[in-house]
Amino acid sequence: MNSLIRSAARCLRSGPSVYAPVRADGRVWSAPARFLCSAADLQKDLGQMVKKDKVVVFMKGTPAQPMCGFSNAVVQILRMHGVDDYAAYNVLEDQDLRQGVKDFSNWPTIPQVYFNGEFVGGCDILLQMHQNGDLVDELKKLGIQSALLDAEKESK
Numbered sequence: 001m002n003s004l005i006r007s008a009a010r011c012l013r014s015g016p017s018v019y020a021p022v023r024a025d026g027r028v029w030s031a032p033a034r035f036l037c038s039a040a041d042l043q044k045d046l047g048q049m050v051k052k053d054k055v056v057v058f059m060k061g062t063p064a065q066p067m068c069g070f071s072n073a074v075v076q077i078l079r080m081h082g083v084d085d086y087a088a089y090n091v092l093e094d095q096d097l098r099q100g101v102k103d104f105s106n107w108p109t110i111p112q113v114y115f116n117g118e119f120v121g122g123c124d125i126l127l128q129m130h131q132n133g134d135l136v137d138e139l140k141k142l143g144i145q146s147a148l149l150d151a152e153k154e155s156k
Contacts, residue, residue: 042100050104051117054142055086058101059111063088070123071111077130081139082147115142 061067091098113120129135136146
């Protein structure tokens with residue numbers, strides 16, 4: 001998140017607007033400074049964000065207070081597997097982040113889950129992985145022992 005703040009600060013240092021030369025009709029063209037920061041900066045920041053932690057979730061709300069059923073389902077699935085240590089970004093706080101992550105992954109919906117910088121999918125994919133057992137295997141690759149695997153061993 002700090003890198004996003006730094007990028008925003010870089011963009012804002014350029015001033016609230018950027019002025020281009022006078023147009024043929026005599027009017028001055030201006031654009032918000034945000035356009036200087038281009039999608040490329042946000043995409044670079046997102047690339048860093050998804051690689052920073054083993055598990056990253058872009059969601060509506062927070063793990064403590066999900067703001068949609070799909071985000072809540074992702075939080076609950078991760079919780080069932082004992083995954084409590086992950087980075088979560090609330091896309092409702094930043095519309096640029098919300099659209100940027102959709103563009104970054106080429107996936108149209110939120111929440112979005114990443115493992116080791118790789119896009120896994122949304123709620124439906126995570127649910128399917130949970131149901132067919134693939135999530136246990138993927139977590140193991142991350143060095144995370146699934147709590148469901150522990151519970152299964154204890155029941156035997």
